[in-house]
Amino acid sequence: NALEITAQPESVVVPNGKKASVTVNATGDGLTYTWYVCSPTGTKYTKSSITSATYSYAMTSEKSGRKVYCVITDKYGNSVKTDTVTLSIGNALKITAQPESVVVPNGKKASVTVNATGDGLTYKWYYKNKSMTKFVESTSMTSATYSVDKMTSSRNGRQLYCVITDKYGNSVKTDTVTLSIGNA
Numbered sequence: 652n653a654l655e656i657t658a659q660p661e662s663v664v665v666p667n668g669k670k671a672s673v674t675v676n677a678t679g680d681g682l683t684y685t686w687y688v689c690s691p692t693g694t695k696y697t698k699s700s701i702t703s704a705t706y707s708y709a710m711t712s713e714k715s716g717r718k719v720y721c722v723i724t725d726k727y728g729n730s731v732k733t734d735t736v737t738l739s740i741g742n743a744l745k746i747t748a749q750p751e752s753v754v755v756p757n758g759k760k761a762s763v764t765v766n767a768t769g770d771g772l773t774y775k776w777y778y779k780n781k782s783m784t785k786f787v788e789s790t791s792m793t794s795a796t797y798s799v800d801k802m803t804s805s806r807n808g809r810q811l812y813c814v815i816t817d818k819y820g821n822s823v824k825t826d827t828v829t830l831s832i833g834n835a
Contacts, residue, residue, distance in 0.1 A: 653678070653679065654679035654680075655678050656731055656733060659675065659734045660733055660734065660736045661736060662737045662738070662819060663737075664740070664770070664817070665738075665743065666742070667740045669709070670707050670708065670709050671708055672705055672708075674706075675721050675733050677731070679725040682724070683702065683723070684701075684702055684703055684704055684721055685723075686699040686701045686702075686719055687719065687720055687721070688717060688718070689719075690717060691713075691716030691718075692716075696720070710739075710740050711740075712740060714738070714740075716739055717738045718735050719736060720733050721733045741769075741770045741817075743768070744769035744770075744772070744816075744823055746815070747766045747768055748764075748766035749765065749826045749828075750763035750765045750813065750825055750826065750828045752828040752830070753828075753830055755802050755830075756832065757803070758803075759802055761798065761802050762796050762799075763811060763830070764796040764797075765815065765825050766795065767823070769815070769817040772795075772816070772817055774795055774813055774815055775814045775815075775816070776788070776793075776797045777789065777812055777813070780808070781807070781809075782805070797813065799830065804832070807830075807832040808830075810827050810829050811827065811828055811829070812827045
């Protein structure tokens, strides 16, 4: 089997004192894993004692921002290096309440809200009217709430979802919901 990374490790954010784990998935014969670590403020990487496909470390505030990568070697001496990822302390990005579809009378305001936890959150809403073939970004809606001042026939059946991104670059997508005209 050819030596190949099938899934790169991904940066992770965990609460203080919790274990941060990153995993690489690879294919090949007789694989060995060597993890390299750099302190949050350092520039030099040192070899870690961890030799499995998963690098785990209990996070403390002085270790927040630690950078790691893995070199995977097969039994023939071929090697590949993963992306470098960061282990950070913070609040994990999580949707705590999905937006919900709404039905409002014609001409009335309609809004939907997502609740999420995390650090430095940004919100990008995407919408698609019935007449449209694909979702487009709503550049004017950048908060946890998406609203239209007046429901009109062209907005009836508008589908929406939100992509929430934290300051570490992690993102989550909400359920898709619909704005409809009708009697509540």
